[in-house]
Amino acid sequence: MRRYGSAVLLLLTGGAVLRISLFSDLYLRYVQAALRPYLVISGSLLMLLGVVAAVRGMSHREHEEEHEEEEAEDHGHSHGPRIAWLLTLPALALLLFPPPALGSYSAGREQAQLAAQGVGAFPALPAAKVLDISVAQYSSRAIYDTRHSLKGRTVRMTGFVTHGSNGTWYVTRLVVTCCAADATTSKVEIRGTESDDAPQTDTWVTVTGTWLPKGKLGTDGAWPPLLDATTVTQVKQPADPYEKR
Incomplete structure (x- = not known):
């Protein structure tokens, strides 16, 4: 799953931005209407980068698996810091639970x-x-x-x-x-x-x-x-x- 970490984060963030700007008016809680095109473009670019990152991860899958097997033999089962996955939580929250507009x-x-x-x-x-x-x-x-x-x-x-x-x-x-x-x-x-x-x-x-x-x-x-x-x-x-x- 580490291969796809950046892809997942990019896709979640891009999806969240597109959800509030392209598929709803929720973006108006945060910015003026004139900024909508920039949000749509940004969200689309993030989605595109996420797809590219996922494709690159798949193309290098075999090589990385061999490399991980070699590392496991030499150093035991060592993994990168899984706490980095916590970065997906803000993007997921924006995608599923957009914050309300400012109020009282x-x-x-x-x-x-x-x-x-x-x-x-x-x-x-x-x-x-x-x-x-x-x-x-x-x-x-x-x-x-x-x-x-x-x-x-x-x-x-x-x-x-x-x-x-x-x-x-x-x-x-x-x-x-x-x-x-x-x-x-x-x-x-x-x-x-x-x-x-x-x-x-x-x-x-x-x-x-x-x-x-x-x-x-x-x-x-x-x-x-x-x-x-x-x-x-x-x-x-x-x-x-x-x-x-």
Whole structure:
């Protein structure tokens, strides 16, 4: 089996990469959609290298068996370090049990961070009876927009639930630039619901409501922004769980 160790590892790793990128949308838990072609190419190359390694192992089988018999006669039954096979475990785990997307634990580790653009006027929002908006966009406008473009607008946003102190809860999204490793947090505190009715942590919800002003624009007192909710609906986690910068 030592002859095929590298081949097995390459095939497992390549299969895991292709599973999450070519045959499903699981790769969106870790990187942006634009990186999918590179993952597919990488996984295909790993599979190809694995096949090549397996073929080479078979072609040298006879020679290696003779060599092992000679070594056994001279030195006893000696084998290489079998602990190297443990390297297959991470690849096998990714193939069979892909890690979930980042959630409340990752969001909870990050302190409140104010966006870098500062206070100013934002572009006008589209005309719609109910405006679909990302959590990050809502947060930026609520905290920094001197035109108060959210005033009087009914908005709808989707995110996962995180909880704070004193019964507060938030609709939260992780915002990425390239991949999950650079994720930062955007969240909106939900008002208008009883704390006993708050969804469980990491539940995905779509919330509809209106902006509640809070604090002075551009200060810590304005964060996190508030939303007066009229409806809260539980939904499935989207294929792409992250918002983009």
